[in-house]
Amino acid sequence: MWNVRFKMRQAGQFDWVDFYKEFAFKLVSYKEKRAELIQKVKAIYQMTGISMPTLDKDNNIMDIDPFTIFGLFNKGLKDENRIKILTAIAELFELSHDVPTSFDSIPVLNKQNATYYLFYTDRGVSDIDDLWELFVAALAYSEDSSSENKELLSGYFDKVINRKNNGTAKVTMGLYWIASNSFLNIDGPNKEYIYESGKLPLELVHKLPKVNSKVSASDYFSIVEILKNYLGSPQSELKNFNELSFAAWKYSEQVKKEKQAKNEVTESSAPRYNLPSEDTKESEKVDTSYTREDFLKEVFVSADDYDRLATILRLKKNIILEGAPGVGKTFTADRLAYSLMGEKAIDRVKMVQFHQSYSYEDFIMGFRPSASGFELRKGPFYQFCKQAEGDESNDYFFIIDEINRGNLSKIFGELFMLIEMDKRGRDLQLLYSDEQFSIPENLYIIGMMNTADRSLAMLDFALRRRFAFFELKPGFDSDGFKEYQSHLKNEKFDALINTVKHLNEIIASDESLGEGFCIGHSYFCNLIPNSIDQQVLSSIVEYELIPLLKEYWFDEPSLVKEWSGNLRSAIK
Numbered sequence: 001m002w003n004v005r006f007k008m009r010q011a012g013q014f015d016w017v018d019f020y021k022e023f024a025f026k027l028v029s030y031k032e033k034r035a036e037l038i039q040k041v042k043a044i045y046q047m048t049g050i051s052m053p054t055l056d057k058d059n060n061i062m063d064i065d066p067f068t069i070f071g072l073f074n075k076g077l078k079d080e081n082r083i084k085i086l087t088a089i090a091e092l093f094e095l096s097h098d099v100p101t102s103f104d105s106i107p108v109l110n111k112q113n114a115t116y117y118l119f120y121t122d123r124g125v126s127d128i129d130d131l132w133e134l135f136v137a138a139l140a141y142s143e144d145s146s147s148e149n150k151e152l153l154s155g156y157f158d159k160v161i162n163r164k165n166n167g168t169a170k171v172t173m174g175l176y177w178i179a180s181n182s183f184l185n186i187d188g189p190n191k192e193y194i195y196e197s198g199k200l201p202l203e204l205v206h207k208l209p210k211v212n213s214k215v216s217a218s219d220y221f222s223i224v225e226i227l228k229n230y231l232g233s234p235q236s237e238l239k240n241f242n243e244l245s246f247a248a249w250k251y252s253e254q255v256k257k258e259k260q261a262k263n264e265v266t267e268s269s270a271p272r273y274n275l276p277s278e279d280t281k282e283s284e285k286v287d288t289s290y291t292r293e294d295f296l297k298e299v300f301v302s303a304d305d306y307d308r309l310a311t312i313l314r315l316k317k318n319i320i321l322e323g324a325p326g327v328g329k330t331f332t333a334d335r336l337a338y339s340l341m342g343e344k345a346i347d348r349v350k351m352v353q354f355h356q357s358y359s360y361e362d363f364i365m366g367f368r369p370s371a372s373g374f375e376l377r378k379g380p381f382y383q384f385c386k387q388a389e390g391d392e393s394n395d396y397f398f399i400i401d402e403i404n405r406g407n408l409s410k411i412f413g414e415l416f417m418l419i420e421m422d423k424r425g426r427d428l429q430l431l432y433s434d435e436q437f438s439i440p441e442n443l444y445i446i447g448m449m450n451t452a453d454r455s456l457a458m459l460d461f462a463l464r465r466r467f468a469f470f471e472l473k474p475g476f477d478s479d480g481f482k483e484y485q486s487h488l489k490n491e492k493f494d495a496l497i498n499t500v501k502h503l504n505e506i507i508a509s510d511e512s513l514g515e516g517f518c519i520g521h522s523y524f525c526n527l528i529p530n531s532i533d534q535q536v537l538s539s540i541v542e543y544e545l546i547p548l549l550k551e552y553w554f555d556e557p558s559l560v561k562e563w564s565g566n567l568r569s570a571i572k
Contacts, residue, residue, distance in 0.1 A: 003198070013097065013102055013104065013105070013242075013246060013435065014242050015100040015101070015102060015328075016100035016102070016103065016106060017242065018097045018098040018178055019086070019090075019095065019098070019100050020070070020177055020178060020180075021178065021179060021180075022095050022096065022097050023070075023089060023095060023244045024066070024070075024135075024139055024177075024178035024179070025139060026074055026093045026094075026095065027066040027069065027093075027135070028066075028135075028136055028139065029223075029359070030066075030129070031078060031132050032134065034063055034064060037069075038061050038063075038064055038455060040041045040092050040093070041055075041061070041064065041069065041072070042061075043088070043092060043360035044072070044085055044088045044089060044092065044328065047082070047088040047091070047092075047214075048084040048087075049084075050084060050085065050087050053072070053114065054556070055068065055115060056115075056119050057119040057120060057121055060120075060451055062120050063117075064128070065117060065128045065132055065133055065135070066131070066132065066135045066178075067115050067116040067134075067135060067174040067177075068114070068116045068117065068131075070174060070177045070178065071109045071114050071115065071116070071174075072085060073085045073086055073089075074106060074107070074108050074109060074173075075108050075109040075114050075178060076108060077386060078356050078357075079082075079101070079103060082103060082336050083099060086099045086100065087099050093371075094360070096485070098123045102536040104212065105192075105242075105245050105246040105248070105249035105250075106171060106177075106245075106248060107169070107173035107176060107177075107185045107187045107189075107245070108173075108386075109170065111174070114172065115165070116131050116160075116165065116166060117163075117165060117315070118164060118165050122190060127163060130156055130159050130160055130468065131160060133156045134153070134156035134157060134159075134160050135178070137149065137152045137153040137156055138153055138175050138178060138179060138183065139179060140152075140153075140179060141153045141179075141182060142179035142181065142182040142183075144177075145182070150221065153217070154217035154218070154493055155217075156222065157171070157220065157365055158216060159219045161214050161215070161217075162214055164511070165512070166214075167213050167214055167555035167556065168186050168212070168213055168214060168215045168220075168555060169185070169186060169187040169188065169191075169534070169554060169555040170186045170555055172184065172186045172187070172220065173185040173187055176241065176245070180240075180241050180242050180245075181240065181241070182224075182225065182244075183224065183240075183241070184224050184227060184228075184241045185245060186215065186220070186223070187254070187554070188550070188554050189245075189248040189249050189251070190244070190245055190248045190251060190425070191211055191495070192251070192255070193244075193248035193251050193252070194227070194244075194248070194293070195208070195211070195545060197248075197251055199247070199251065200230075201230075201235070203571055204227075204230055205557055206318055207226055208222070208223050208227075209222050209223060209227055211223070212558065213555055213556045213557060213558055227241075227244070228241075231243075231244060258538060259510075279370055289343050290335075290338040290341070290342060290343050291339065291342065292306065292310075292339055292342050294335075294338075294339065294340070295335050295336070295339040296479075296480060297480065298331075298335055298480070299328065299331065299332050299335050299336075299475075299480065300328065300475025300476075300480040300481040300484075300521055301332070301472065301475060301478060301480075302476040302478060302479070306339075308470070309336060309470055310339070310340060312335070312468045312470060313336070313340070313444060313446070313468070314340070315421075315468075316421060316467070316468040317386070317419075317424065317441075317443075317444050317445065318419055318420075318421070318444070318445040318446075318447075318467045318468065318469045319444075319445075319467060319468045319469070319470055320403060320445055320446075320447040320449055320451045320468070320469050320470070321333060321446065321447070321448050321449070321470055321471070321472055321474070322448075322449055322450075322451050322469055322471050322516075323450070323471055323472035323473060323516070323549075324450070324451055324473075324474065324515070324517055324518045324519065324520050325450050325519075325520060326474075326519060326520025326521065326522040326523045327472040327473060327474055327475070327521065328472065328475070328520065328521065328522045328525075329358035329448040329449075329450075329472055329522035329524065330351075330401060330448060331470060331522070332401075333351075333357065333397075333399045333446045334349065334351075334399070335449060336397075336446065337349045337397035337444075337446065340395060340397075340444075341394070341395055341397070345394075348391075348394060348395065348396045348397065349397045349399065350380060350384045350389075350396075350397070350398050350399065351395075351398075351399040351400075351401060352380055352381075352398075352400055352401070352483065353397075353400070353401040353402050354400055354401070354402050354403055354404075354405045354411065355402065355405050355406060356404030356405055356406065356407075358405075358406045358407075358411055359410065359411060360410060360411055360412070360413040360431070362376075362379055362411075362413045362507055363379045363380065363381050363382075363412070364377045364379050364381055364382050364412075364413060364415065364430070364431075364432075365377060365379055365382050365431075365432050366379070366432060367432070367434070368408070376432060376433070381398065382437075384396065384443070385437075385438075385440060385443060388440045388442050388443040389438075389440045391442075392441075392442055393442075393443050394442065395443075396440075396443045396444070397420065397443075397444050397445075397446060398443060398444070398445050398446070399445075399446045399447075399448070400445065400446070400448070401446045401447075401448050402448065402449070402541070403447030403448060403449050404449045405449075413431055414428055414429075414430070414431060415428070415437070416514055417438065418438060418439045419439055419445060419466055420465075420466050423439075424438070424440065424441040424443075425438050425439075425440065425441055426438055445467075448465070450516075451471070451515075451516025451517070473515070473518070474504060474518050474519065474520045474521050475520075475521045476497060476500070476501055476521055476565055481521055484525070485497065488527060488528075488532060489529055489530045490529070492532070492534075492537055492570070492571045493524070493527070493532055493537065495538060495570040495571065496524075496540075496541070496570045496571050497524065497565065498570070499566055499567055499569075499570040500519050500524075500545075500567075502566075503519065503563055503566070503567075504518040504519055506563070507519070507552070512551055519545065519548065522547065523540055523544050524540065534571065537571040538571060540567075541567045541568060541571060545567055546560075546564050546567065549563055549564065
């Protein structure tokens with residue numbers, strides 16, 4: 001453990017602590033200058049060129065709290081963007097500490113619940129004021145842990161944590177950000193490490209109050225004080241909350257890897273129905289006819305939805321299929337292309353997956369290292385356009401998975417204009433060559449986007465103007481799925497599907513989630529009648545559905561427990 005601590009210090013693992021605390025004390029002066037603070041928040045995104053997240057309804061920001069501002073750089077961001085935001089903050093707020101560059105183990109917000117307040121149409125009059133009072137009281141307590149300061153802090157802690165939008169993990173990580181010397185974050189990794197890992201003495205764990213979704217101030221401070229005393233004793237190799245959180249993070253990462261490996265083994269051994277999964281693309285060459293009727297047999301959507309989908313794509317030429325994970329977006333995209341071509345001509349369908357590092361040079365063309373230095377290489381989109389251009393009598397379909405994970409303006413560059421329907425065939429000079437290039441009229445673009453990842457990359461107006469959007473929903477009630485379910489003839493499978501449909505109703509009605517987080521039908525495809533047993537169904541529940549619920553309701557363990565029990569009971 002000493003070696004771990006030494007490595008942490010050497011790597012500058014906790015350089016963020018002083019920067020965060022300095023920024024926290026700077027924010028105190030804006031308690032009565034919130035309009036000025038809002039302008040500085042907007043300036044951060046102007047300086048960085050990063051799209052500003054939605055901080056209120058229609059981004060009409062009427063008020064803001066300091067914890068939400070900390071959340072701007074403590075959620076799922078690339079380190080590059082995180083550093084950009086912190087650099088802008090350092091400049092705008094005249095901070096003296098160096099901008100941190102290492103962020104491992106710092107707890108982060110759920111991207112779908114990244115404000116500490118409800119939007120102005122739903123929040124109470126004093127909600128944001130109470131957050132400011134909690135913030136100021138916490139900093140005061142971190143400097144002077146007197147009984148008076150503790151009492152004041154406890155009062156606002158209980159007020160804030162019992163608001164609809166907040167919970168144990170969210171509130172305590174906010175306190176940890178601003179004063180990690182005084183406050184422990186009780187997020188998922190820390191909770192698991194403290195209560196379940198066996199890394200801490202059992203007699204110590206038994207002294208700790210149990211943690212629920214909205215821990216009381218009394219229980220929270222009891223946990224903090226017991227653990228702080230232990231960490232300061234010779235018994236503990238970890239000496240403070242920072243080292244504890246880092247150890248918990250490392251432990252959590254290891255557990256994830258072990259579960260993933262177990263999941264892969266289970267999935268590889270489980271028999272499957274002969275249908276491709278959402279994440280699988282056929283690689284074999286097929287040259288058979290493929291009709292609308294074939295599509296409806298394989299894809300669990302209604303005939304009306306297919307007709308609308310096909311019409312929109314024909315008219316717009318660019319479409320994004322959006323929906324919850326597991327609704328079969330990739331599979332639908334492939335089959336949609338085949339149905340419009342009238343055959344499974346896989347040489348006329350090309351798929352790429354966007355990610356946050358994907359660039360114009362990867363997609364269109366750019367210089368790449370070679371044995372002799374650098375050479376100009378053409379990317380998949382350039383090559384596919386040229387292929388389509390030389391075969392005008394046939395349609396071509398370019399499919400982009402996770403389209404919202406990439407910077408579309410950056411990736412398409414000067415060609416972003418040319419993908420519009422009325423700009424097809426127009427020539428434009430490319431960035432890296434003198435060549436005049438155009439996007440042919442017989443090329444169609446299909447993008448896929450998980451609605452559960454909608455805040456990962458804000459979709460600007462330019463993108464929405466160039467693409468039509470079509471939402472795919474779980475297809476449990478489609479004729480195709482009902483036929484598939486009937487073919488399986490398995491009571492436990494039927495019970496599981498009914499339970500998932502009920503679960504989706506709960507997810508859809510949850511204000512922090514919604515329909516975009518409903519569980520899709522693809523989790524239950526690819527099964528064959530004679531191979532469905534307890535092991536197969538249990539693997540779906542234990543290694544696919546329950547981990548998803550833990551991610552959705554990370555700060556509502558009671559809901560995770562309830563629905564995990566419901567799913568398990570369905571297949572007993």
